[in-house]
Structures are given as C-alpha cells and as structure tokens.
Amino acid sequence: MKTNYDTIIIGGGPAGMMAAVASSYYGHKTLMLEKNKKLGKKLSMTGGGRCNVTNNGTLEEILENIPHGGKFLYSTFAQFDNHDIIAFFEDNGTPLKIEDHGRVFPTTDKSQTIISALQAKMVEQGVTIATNSEVLSTTKADDGNFLVKTADTTFTSRKLIVTTGGKSYPSTGSTGYGHDIARHFKLKVTDLKPAESPLTTDFPHKTLQGISLREITLTINNHPITHDLLFTHFGLSGPAALRASTFVTGNGTDDVTLDFLPTVSEDELSDKFEELRDKSVKNVAKLLLQERLAEFLITTAGIDLDAKVKQISVKKLTELFHLMKSFPIKVTGTMSLAKSFVTAGGVDLSEIKPKTLMSKTVENLHFAGEVLDINAHTGGYNITSALATGWVAGIS
Ligand SMILES: Cc1cc2nc3c(=O)[nH]c(=O)nc-3n(C[C@H](O)[C@H](O)[C@H](O)COP(=O)(O)OP(=O)(O)OC[C@H]3O[C@@H](n4cnc5c(N)ncnc54)[C@H](O)[C@@H]3O)c2cc1C
Incomplete structure (x- = not known):
C-alpha cells in the first residue's frame, strides 16, 4: 500500500465516508483509515438497523432539530444539504423513501444498502480503504505534512480530515480519539456529555x-x-x-x-x-x-x-x-454517555472555519461529523450533519 496521499481521513462513519467521496471526486489521492473491520458500524444501528440516512425537512426544520451547533452549519448546508444527500443516493442507484417525521430510509430497509453505496462510490473514485487500521498517533512534520501512524505503517498527507465521531456507544469504535488529536494541536474541546439519552x-x-x-x-x-x-x-x-x-x-x-x-x-x-x-x-x-x-x-x-x-x-x-x-x-x-445515542460537546466550533471546516490555527486540519461540538435529535439529523460536514471537509 502507498504511504503518501493528498488527503487522509481518520474514521469510516458517515462523515468520513462522505468526506472520502468528496475528496476523491475532486481528484485527490485519498486514504480512509478505519479501525473496525467494516465501515459504518454505528450508522448500521440507526433507525432500528434500517439506517435513518437523512430527513426530508426544510432548512428551518433541520436547524430546529439540531439543538446545538445548528447556526454554525448554515455555511455547510449552503454547500450540501439534506436534499443533496437524497439526490446523492438516488443518483447512485440507491432509492430512498420518506417515513413519519420526514425520516428518510433506503427502500430496502437495510443499513448495509447505504454503507455499500458510499463504499462503492469511494472504490469507483479510487479511494484506498484500509480497515482494521487504528490510528495511534497523529502529528505534523516541519514540511507541513501530517504523519499518521497505525501499528505497522506511517502514512503522510498534505490534508487531514478527522471524522472519528463522538464518545457514545464506544463498542462501535467511537472512543473520542479525534478529541485527542484536537487537544494535541492545542484546539479546545468542550465537555463531553450524554445527549439523546434514554x-x-x-x-x-x-x-x-x-x-x-x-x-x-x-x-x-x-x-x-x-x-x-x-x-x-x-x-x-x-x-x-x-x-x-x-x-x-x-x-x-x-x-x-x-x-x-x-x-x-x-x-x-x-x-x-x-x-x-x-x-x-x-x-x-x-x-x-x-x-x-x-x-x-x-x-x-x-x-x-x-x-x-x-x-x-x-x-x-x-x-x-x-x-x-x-x-x-x-x-x-x-443513561450514561456510553449508553446515549449522541455525544454533546466536542471540538469547539470557535476553533473551526465554518466554510471549510478547517482549523483556524492548523493549516489543512479539518474536522467533520460528531467529533465537532454539534448534536442533533435522532431522526436523521445527526447523520445529515455528519454527511454534509463530511462533504464540505472533503471538497475544501
Ligand atoms: C443506536 C444509535 C442509533 C442512532 N440513531 C440515529 C438516528 O436515527 N438518527 C440520527 O441522526 N442519528 C442517530 N444516531 C447518531 C448517529 O449514528 C451518529 O451521530 C453518526 O453516526 C455520527 O457519524 P460520524 O461519522 O461523525 O461518526 P461515527 O459514525 O461514530 O464514526 C466514527 C468512526 O471513526 C472510527 N474511529 C474512531 N477512532 C479511530 C481511530 N483511532 N482510528 C481509526 N478509526 C477510528 C470509528 O471506528 C467509527 O467507525 C444513532 C446512534 C446510535 C448509537
């Protein structure tokens, strides 16, 4: 496997997969590193295993359902919103249906359909996907490149996108590693608390x-x-x-x-x-x-x-x-943070440029998805935020 890339993405949830699709769409040599043996483990659990991929609401409705961080997402949704998400899947051979409260699901009622659609697009556009690859350390060299280490390889890239998710349901792989990356680069991380909790x-x-x-x-x-x-x-x-x-x-x-x-x-x-x-x-x-x-x-x-x-x-x-x-x-x-559906808190939004999702202080370091201090209601709103921020981080 090559070790030098234009863009490395850490974390293969919805944010990371969409970031990889966007990055490779613009011709960037892209590597996706995911520590699980499969992509999208948490995504597969949403909507009772049917994958509540987005919501069909208006922009106001979407923002109303993002109790924290909604305003920050105006620039993101101006570039890629829930309707673009729907169009993305339908244009790529994945028909969707709308259920109560505007919740959108694949017509197959199977999460794997959504994960496979994202994965197929990544493969089609030449993304290198490395599963079973836990990132253990992330630094920046003097030449401005990022050094991203797994147990057996050091990868380098000009641009790094962190999409490691929050800290709830750690068995899905979301254990808060992205917050450690942010702290390493001296970015503030707000307190992590349970949200959308039974x-x-x-x-x-x-x-x-x-x-x-x-x-x-x-x-x-x-x-x-x-x-x-x-x-x-x-x-x-x-x-x-x-x-x-x-x-x-x-x-x-x-x-x-x-x-x-x-x-x-x-x-x-x-x-x-x-x-x-x-x-x-x-x-x-x-x-x-x-x-x-x-x-x-x-x-x-x-x-x-x-x-x-x-x-x-x-x-x-x-x-x-x-x-x-x-x-x-x-x-x-x-319930505790580990047993809550969503993590409130994350990388402080004041550290991030809303138009590109790049750090204000560390050039070419981007964050997307639940690792950011954004939390929404279930009903497809978190996934909308993850997919949309993933796209924006990937194209910028
Ligand atoms: C049971 C359940 C049901 C839910 N239902 C809904 C719903 O109906 N609607 C809704 O909007 N939201 C729902 N959510 C929330 C939603 O799933 C998340 O907000 C969304 O998955 C976040 O996407 P993400 O890509 O940011 O992070 P994640 O999906 O958490 O993905 C992060 C990925 O990063 C990987 N990773 C982490 N650290 C490393 C590392 N060091 N090296 C390599 N890889 C790493 C992880 O293994 C993981 O695959 C639900 C959550 C749960 C737990």
Whole structure:
C-alpha cells in the first residue's frame, strides 16, 4: 500500500465516508483509515438497523432539530444539504423513501444498502480503504505534512480530515480519539456529555416493558414533546424520551407526564365511555389503547377490569381519563454517555472555519461529523450533519 496521499481521513462513519467521496471526486489521492473491520458500524444501528440516512425537512426544520451547533452549519448546508444527500443516493442507484417525521430510509430497509453505496462510490473514485487500521498517533512534520501512524505503517498527507465521531456507544469504535488529536494541536474541546439519552424511571418497568407507542405527548418540566415512545426494562426510550433527555435535571424534581391520547380530549373520552356504557370498561379502553396499557391504567385507577362502564362512579372514570391524558411518571435520570445515542460537546466550533471546516490555527486540519461540538435529535439529523460536514471537509 502507498504511504503518501493528498488527503487522509481518520474514521469510516458517515462523515468520513462522505468526506472520502468528496475528496476523491475532486481528484485527490485519498486514504480512509478505519479501525473496525467494516465501515459504518454505528450508522448500521440507526433507525432500528434500517439506517435513518437523512430527513426530508426544510432548512428551518433541520436547524430546529439540531439543538446545538445548528447556526454554525448554515455555511455547510449552503454547500450540501439534506436534499443533496437524497439526490446523492438516488443518483447512485440507491432509492430512498420518506417515513413519519420526514425520516428518510433506503427502500430496502437495510443499513448495509447505504454503507455499500458510499463504499462503492469511494472504490469507483479510487479511494484506498484500509480497515482494521487504528490510528495511534497523529502529528505534523516541519514540511507541513501530517504523519499518521497505525501499528505497522506511517502514512503522510498534505490534508487531514478527522471524522472519528463522538464518545457514545464506544463498542462501535467511537472512543473520542479525534478529541485527542484536537487537544494535541492545542484546539479546545468542550465537555463531553450524554445527549439523546434514554430515561431511567422509578416505575413498575416489567408491567409495561416492550410496549411501543406512536405519537404520545411526553411533557417534561412544561416542555411538551409529541413523538413515539418505548417502555424498556430500565425506563423510557424512543424519540420522545431521547428528546426529553435535554430537559432532565436528574435531581428528583423533574415533572413528567404522559398523554397517551393527545388527539382526544377528556370530554371526548367521557362521551365515548358514556356512549358505550353497557360494555366493560376494559373493552372500551381497548378501543383506544393497547390492551396491556389499557389494563394497567384501569387497575391503577382502582377499577375492576370486567366492570361495566355504567357500574363505575363518575369520580373513578374521571380518574381513569386523567391517567390516560396525564399519567405522572418519576424520571430518575438519563443513561450514561456510553449508553446515549449522541455525544454533546466536542471540538469547539470557535476553533473551526465554518466554510471549510478547517482549523483556524492548523493549516489543512479539518474536522467533520460528531467529533465537532454539534448534536442533533435522532431522526436523521445527526447523520445529515455528519454527511454534509463530511462533504464540505472533503471538497475544501
Ligand atoms: C443506536 C444509535 C442509533 C442512532 N440513531 C440515529 C438516528 O436515527 N438518527 C440520527 O441522526 N442519528 C442517530 N444516531 C447518531 C448517529 O449514528 C451518529 O451521530 C453518526 O453516526 C455520527 O457519524 P460520524 O461519522 O461523525 O461518526 P461515527 O459514525 O461514530 O464514526 C466514527 C468512526 O471513526 C472510527 N474511529 C474512531 N477512532 C479511530 C481511530 N483511532 N482510528 C481509526 N478509526 C477510528 C470509528 O471506528 C467509527 O467507525 C444513532 C446512534 C446510535 C448509537
């Protein structure tokens, strides 16, 4: 294998793969170094293994869903945005489809389709891909070239793009090496914290574990979030819980309620039950909610599952409607950084030129993707940021 390149990219996630595509598109001799035996390990886990490759929203919607670093990305998205991502895949023989909340997936419902499309483009454009190649040290020689060392080889390049990701889910390879590179070159790295984190709760987990709900409203400390929710063995996951994690104080005072029927008012519930007053409360509730959840709420309200609606006092029924519309849940905290979907914090954006993603102080050193101090909601927004910044770092 050659050891001298125009551009070396460290990290084969979405940011790195797109940076390699962009760099080689402009004729640069490009090397991709990835420590795993395959590219895109974390990407393969997104969207439940189907790869939520981007989001179809407007620029405003995309920016709204990037709670940290969105403004910095204006220049990036002016050069390459979510619609360019969609066009890139479709033009390269990978049809996509749009699902709820604008989430975009390959029509195959398989992450590997997306990874293979990026990899095929890299190969077509002559990128050298070295997997099983962990970078152990990165320095800059007096002649301005970067020296990038793996266990058995020292590679050199004029330009270096760091796309090593954040520090969550370290088993995917994202262990924070890029932050070490930044610190080595005296760039600031902000504190790394969990973002998009599942919530731990003080709750009878086993009763509801495995129930997956669509479009409920979770309200945390007066912030309503309407999205899907999953009850797990430790608490709550799914997009509504992940988004709520930003607002968790973890000091035991968080006020969290779940509205299982956000499109139905308590008055409408009352009318429905009145209309079907000869039926059992369980059978009426089952028309509105999943059976296990319906039974749990009826029992919590102290109502006999088989009692007919007409046998139940107005007070008890009102209590049941209240539980359906505003179920209180005690959130005890969020999961650790390692178990969160995204890392908040990273290479300080004040160190980086927004138009080129190059360091302001180290010539030809670029960063892209989650290694930067940018974090977004799940739903394709992090991947959009990774692919778009990867492209910009690659072409500049
Ligand atoms: C379970 C899960 C689900 C998610 N779902 C979504 C979702 O639905 N929507 C969304 O937008 N985001 C989602 N995310 C977040 C998203 O996957 C990441 O933001 C995105 O993958 C970041 O891309 P990246 O290229 O910057 O970094 P990564 O994908 O983390 O890739 C970095 C790569 O660098 C390599 N590397 C690190 N150090 C070295 C080294 N020293 N030498 C060589 N290689 C190295 C790693 O092995 C890794 O392959 C999810 C994350 C997880 C964990």
